[in-house]
Amino acid sequence: MKKVINKVETSWQNVLSENGYRVSGPRRYVMQLLESNAQPMTPLEIYQALSQSGRPLGIVSVYRALELLAELGLVCVVYNPDGSAGYVVGAGGHHHHIVCQNCHQAIAFAGSEDLSSLIQRVEKETKFHVSDHLLQLYGICPDCQKALADAEEEN
Amino acid sequence: MKKVINKVETSWQNVLSENGYRVSGPRRYVMQLLESNAQPMTPLEIYQALSQSGRPLGIVSVYRALELLAELGLVCVVYNPDGSAGYVVGAGGHHHHIVCQNCHQAIAFAGSEDLSSLIQRVEKETKFHVSDHLLQLYGICPDCQKALADAEEEN
DNA sequence: AGCTTAATGAAAAAAGTTATCAATAAGGTC
DNA sequence: GACCTTATTGATAACTTTTTTCATTAAGCT
Ligand SMILES: [Zn+2]
Ligand SMILES: [Zn+2]
Ligand SMILES: [Zn+2]
Ligand SMILES: [Zn+2]
Numbered sequence: 001m002k003k004v005i006n007k008v009e010t011s012w013q014n015v016l017s018e019n020g021y022r023v024s025g026p027r028r029y030v031m032q033l034l035e036s037n038a039q040p041m042t043p044l045e046i047y048q049a050l051s052q053s054g055r056p057l058g059i060v061s062v063y064r065a066l067e068l069l070a071e072l073g074l075v076c077v078v079y080n081p082d083g084s085a086g087y088v089v090g091a092g093g094h095h096h097h098i099v100c101q102n103c104h105q106a107i108a109f110a111g112s113e114d115l116s117s118l119i120q121r122v123e124k125e126t127k128f129h130v131s132d133h134l135l136q137l138y139g140i141c142p143d144c145q146k147a148l149a150d151a152e153e154e155n
Numbered sequence: 156m157k158k159v160i161n162k163v164e165t166s167w168q169n170v171l172s173e174n175g176y177r178v179s180g181p182r183r184y185v186m187q188l189l190e191s192n193a194q195p196m197t198p199l200e201i202y203q204a205l206s207q208s209g210r211p212l213g214i215v216s217v218y219r220a221l222e223l224l225a226e227l228g229l230v231c232v233v234y235n236p237d238g239s240a241g242y243v244v245g246a247g248g249h250h251h252h253i254v255c256q257n258c259h260q261a262i263a264f265a266g267s268e269d270l271s272s273l274i275q276r277v278e279k280e281t282k283f284h285v286s287d288h289l290l291q292l293y294g295i296c297p298d299c300q301k302a303l304a305d306a307e308e309e310n
Numbered sequence: 311a312g313c314t315t316a317a318t319g320a321a322a323a324a325a326g327t328t329a330t331c332a333a334t335a336a337g338g339t340c
Numbered sequence: 341g342a343c344c345t346t347a348t349t350g351a352t353a354a355c356t357t358t359t360t361t362c363a364t365t366a367a368g369c370t
Contacts, residue, residue: 022367024317044357058319063358077238079289098283109277115270115292122264122292128253130294134234137270137277139285177336179348199326213350218327 012074019072026061031069031089038105040078040086078106081138100141102148111135167229174227181216186224186244193260195233195241233261236293255296257303266290 012031013023021027029050034041041049043066047059066087069075076090081101088097091108099106119130140148167186168178176182184205189196196204198221202214221242224230231245236256243252246263254261274285295303 017368020316022316024367026318042357056319059357060320060359061318064317079234081287083232098277098281098285100283101286107281109280114273118269119292122253123294125264126253126262127297127300128255128292128294129300130253130292131256132236132293134289134291134293136289137274137283137285138287138289139278139283142282145282145284172337175347177347179336181349197326211350215328215351216349219348 012069012072015072015074021068021072025055026057027065027069029055029057030062030065031074034075034087034089038088038107040080040088040099040104040106042084042086045086079136080104096135096137098137098139100144101138102140102144105141105143107141109137167224167227170227170229176223176227180210181212182220182224184210184212185217185220186229189230189242189244193243193262195235195243195254195259195261197239197241200241234291235259251290251292253292253294255299256293257295257299260296260298262296264292 010018016023016027030046033046033049037049043059043062046066047057047062050057050062066075070077070087070090073090073092075087076097077085078088078097078099079085080099088106094111095108096111096114097106097108114135115133119133122128123130165173171178171182185201188201188204192204198214198217201221202212202217205212205217221230225232225242225245228245228247230242231252232240233243233252233254234240235254243261249266250263251266251269252261252263269290270288274288277283278285
């Protein structure tokens with residue numbers, strides 16, 4: 001477990017340098033793309049999007065950039081409702097994501113104290129010591145709620 | 156979305172037949188193996204374990220069996236702490252899994268009402284309509300707690 | 311500008327998953 | 341129990357995704 005420097009105020013460029021990594025082209029492309037996209041993207045999707053927008057980089061670099069950025073907490077893995085996984089930019093601190101089942105838009109919500117009573121219950125029931133958790137919510141985003149309601153009206 | 160017959164009292168064999176599927180060798184092997192294993196297993200691990208214990212079956216059948224069994228709710232996908240995923244037998248009804256970070260043993264806990272207040276908060280914050288969730292807890296199981304404590308003593 | 315070395319890209323290898331189709335066997339009928 | 345129908349299987353191949361290798365490139369420092 002490597003200690004990661006990642007203060008809330010610092011930019012992702014600083015997080016990279018302060019941890020001894022270079023701010024290279026591929027890392028910049030990937031971060032900028034994810035920052036501009038609310039949908040979780042797979043390595044292949046990222047590679048294709050960047051290639052099309054004139055960023056010449058190998059897909060291997062996408063994998064490597066994502067691995068590092070994830071280790072530094074700059075990007076997060078999000079599981080789509082269908083079980084496939086993608087990457088989004090990571091909010092700082094303890095948080096989770098809510099994903100739209102319709103358009104796959106994912107946004108973060110703060111997670112402080114979110115599960116303390118549940119965890120207490122489960123620890124008592126199972127005798128496990130709980131130290132971490134994976135949580136995601138699935139639903140319909142405001143935009144899709146509107147779009148779906150409009151579509152309904154037309155029938 | 157196909158309607159699945161899966162009453163709590165009925166055995167997995169009945170779930171298969173009542174939904175029009177046959178109780179075939181591979182499906183039996185996979186279910187029996189997962190029932191005897193608390194650790195989530197990948198398709199490859201399942202294939203290797205069954206082959207070694209003298210069950211001649213193709214890995215393709217493992218994939219197909221898992222796909223069907225998951226659709227019927229007889230097995231569940233569990234994400235290991237390292238992000239890899241495996242299958243375990245599925246408990247009935249609304250539940251989640253807690254996974255040991257040391258031995259990967261996974262056991263289910265009931266999930267009724269587990270997140271209602273959190274979900275209310277997030278719906279208000281994000282304006283999403285929440286309809287589903289993914290939740291897993293990570294920790295140390297009773298066995299590993301004991302083993303780790305014993306190892307500690309020896310120092 | 312020049313140096314050092316982390317980081318990249320291309321290609322190949324490895325790993326994981328899906329599609330195809332003839333052969334097999336599960337479950338029902340007589 | 342033998343027979344029939346057809347869902348299911350296994351072997352192969354195709355395909356997709358991820359990792360490894362290593363010579364080349366470029367980020368950051370002096
Ligand atoms: Zn949406
Ligand atoms: Zn949380
Ligand atoms: Zn354990
Ligand atoms: Zn739940």
